[in-house]
Amino acid sequence: MLARVGFLAPIVCYLAVFFGYPLAANFTMALREYSAASFYTGEAPFVGLANYAAVLSDPVFGTAMANTAVFTAASLAFQFGIGLALAVFFQRHFPLNGVLRSLLLIPWLLPLVVSGTVWRWIFDQEYGVLNQTLLGLGVIDSAVPWLSSTAMALPSVTVANIWVGIPFNMVILYGGLQGIPTQLYEAAALDGAGPWQRFRHVTWPLLRPVSAVVLMLGLVYTLKVFDVIMVLTQGGPANATQTLTTWSYSLSFGELDFGLGAAVGNLLILIALVFAVFYLRGLRTSGAAPGTKGGR
Amino acid sequence: MAVHRRVRTAFTTVAALVIVGGLLFPLYWMVNASFQPATGLLETPPRWFPVGGTLDGYRQAVESQGRPLLNSMIVAAGTVALTLALSVPAAYALSRFRVRGAGVLLFALLLVQMVPGIVMANSLYAVMNQTGLLSTYAALILADSTVAVPFAVLILRAFMATIPAELGEAAMVDGAGHGRVLWSVVLPVSRNAMITAALFAFLFAWADFLFAVTLNADDSVMPVTVGIYRFIGAHTADWNGVMATGVIASVPAAVLLVVAQRYVAAGVTGGALKD
Numbered sequence: 242m243l244a245r246v247g248f249l250a251p252i253v254c255y256l257a258v259f260f261g262y263p264l265a266a267n268f269t270m271a272l273r274e275y276s277a278a279s280f281y282t283g284e285a286p287f288v289g290l291a292n293y294a295a296v297l298s299d300p301v302f303g304t305a306m307a308n309t310a311v312f313t314a315a316s317l318a319f320q321f322g323i324g325l326a327l328a329v330f331f332q333r334h335f336p337l338n339g340v341l342r343s344l345l346l347i348p349w350l351l352p353l354v355v356s357g358t359v360w361r362w363i364f365d366q367e368y369g370v371l372n373q374t375l376l377g378l379g380v381i382d383s384a385v386p387w388l389s390s391t392a393m394a395l396p397s398v399t400v401a402n403i404w405v406g407i408p409f410n411m412v413i414l415y416g417g418l419q420g421i422p423t424q425l426y427e428a429a430a431l432d433g434a435g436p437w438q439r440f441r442h443v444t445w446p447l448l449r450p451v452s453a454v455v456l457m458l459g460l461v462y463t464l465k466v467f468d469v470i471m472v473l474t475q476g477g478p479a480n481a482t483q484t485l486t487t488w489s490y491s492l493s494f495g496e497l498d499f500g501l502g503a504a505v506g507n508l509l510i511l512i513a514l515v516f517a518v519f520y521l522r523g524l525r526t527s528g529a530a531p532g533t534k535g536g537r
Numbered sequence: 538m539a540v541h542r543r544v545r546t547a548f549t550t551v552a553a554l555v556i557v558g559g560l561l562f563p564l565y566w567m568v569n570a571s572f573q574p575a576t577g578l579l580e581t582p583p584r585w586f587p588v589g590g591t592l593d594g595y596r597q598a599v600e601s602q603g604r605p606l607l608n609s610m611i612v613a614a615g616t617v618a619l620t621l622a623l624s625v626p627a628a629y630a631l632s633r634f635r636v637r638g639a640g641v642l643l644f645a646l647l648l649v650q651m652v653p654g655i656v657m658a659n660s661l662y663a664v665m666n667q668t669g670l671l672s673t674y675a676a677l678i679l680a681d682s683t684v685a686v687p688f689a690v691l692i693l694r695a696f697m698a699t700i701p702a703e704l705g706e707a708a709m710v711d712g713a714g715h716g717r718v719l720w721s722v723v724l725p726v727s728r729n730a731m732i733t734a735a736l737f738a739f740l741f742a743w744a745d746f747l748f749a750v751t752l753n754a755d756d757s758v759m760p761v762t763v764g765i766y767r768f769i770g771a772h773t774a775d776w777n778g779v780m781a782t783g784v785i786a787s788v789p790a791a792v793l794l795v796v797a798q799r800y801v802a803a804g805v806t807g808g809a810l811k812d
Contacts, residue, residue: 244715245634252627252690253642259683260649263660270663280666327556335549341557343798347564350790352744354762355783358769359567362776370566373583404563465653468746472766489655494751499659506656517651 324410357472417451594777605764616742628693696730
């Protein structure tokens with residue numbers, strides 16, 4: 242009995258101190274007027290839901306919500322789509338298959354700050370390779386301000402984030418494809434199914450549990466993207482790439498109003514939690530009966 | 538028929554090379570820029586190859602980012618040590634003991650990984666401020682461990698659960714305690730899972746930007762991720778220096794991919810499926 246306590250006490254204490262306490266602190270911080278001075282004076286007057294009211298009535302709130310939704314939806318759709326296409330492609334047998342597949346992992350292993358920096362250089366208006374190439378080919382007449390125009394900034398940041406997420410999607414989906422028995426493909430081919438029909442009626446339904454996991458993890462991950470946006474645009478220009486995450490950061494660490502930052506952070510938790518519930522439910526059903534929900 | 542088939546696989550390999558080349562182009566572009574002279578980067582059309590390259594960028598990178606690189610090393614090593622110290626006993630207990638609340642604990646470990654980093658940064662800033670730990674290695678190591686520990690416990694527990702219980706029981710009949718069983722029976726068998734956990738703890742800490750930028754008031758413990766970020770802000774023209782720093786900061790990832798590829802693969806899938 243003592244041994245059990247000894248082995249488990251450290252992790253339980255750790256979770257309480259480094260997750261329990263901070264989450265509780267974030268919750269109460271959002272109910273107080275918590276400025277930089279509060280850290281020194283210890284005074285943070287209770288203001289009830291005033292921080293939430295301020296956040297919800299701020300025009301930036303709508304912008305950040307919309308940006309978060311677009312950024313997340315577009316990132317997921319393309320990461321998943323491209324990742325799946327690559328996974329299906331790499332199912333073929335050909336020389337260098339293994340080497341090339343592991344090379345594709347590199348973008349995922351790089352620090353996000355580095356990836357963001359590279360894309361900032363690619364998107365550079367004057368000397369970036371993207372504009373220079375497009376101008377050289379005559380596709381565009383004048384340099385596109387990829388990161389400094391309010392219209393282009395969000396799509397550009399999203400492209401960079403898609404690039405970062407492709408390897409992860411590909412690796413997991415590839416693993417899922419390996420789990421589909423080859424006899425099913427052989428049987429389908431015998432029945433005269435072409436490549437598209439085999440994908441549509443064998444691959445897609447059987448891959449559904451894995452797809453659900455990948456999409457959910459991608460969603461939770463994309464909601465918290467911070468590094469890429471900070472390096473590329475810092476949420477600008479004029480909040481064009483401001484998401485809930487970067488907004489929370491700028492309220493807390495830019496304007497030093499930790500109460501407001503915590504309120505936005507708590508909204509973010511709420512959104513993540515809603516999807517987490519879906520994820521865990523999905524995990525349970527897919528774990529209990531893999532593949533049975535496929536078909537339709 | 539055989540010839541036809543060989544042509545087709547060759548064609549597939551070529552297609553694969555083109556696809557992978559396209560996806561990795563940004564990395565090539567980073568390496569290319571890191572070897573260009575500063576003026577070479579401001580030319581139209583761009584210099585596609587680093588011929589007649591220079592190490593100016595790397596000189597600049599080492600000069601300005603030497604300390605941040607060392608800081609990253611210290612923080613990442615500290616995070617690995619703390620993560621293993623916390624997660625190994627926990628994983629052992631969760632895989633061996635039938636305790637009440639074990640399910641709740643596992644669920645909590647799964648759930649806390651979904652807490653957005655900015656929320657953690659916001660509240661950890663308050664915690665570190667109160668304890669006077671702001672701008673110390675300890676603050677960064679503790680903060681980074683919040684990303685690594687839940688992942689490590691889950692991946693180690695999943696592995697340890699596959700070790701037959703009889704292995705430990707035999708030792709316990711001979712009078713060994715749980716500590717002894719963990720140390721001399723379970724740990725040696727769990728080497729691969731430990732490497733995977735350690736490797737990801739290292740990568741998480743090495744790549745961390747959010748905690749580094751929020752929990753640091755001065756530059757004494759600033760890691761290289763923040764170094765690059767400040768570097769772009771301060772010298773927008775010196776892209777070769779920025780890119781050289783980026784290349785150096787990517788070295789751990791590249792090295793790990795080469796020497797520990799199968800552990801990386803195990804971590805990617807382990808991270809997704811969690812068990």
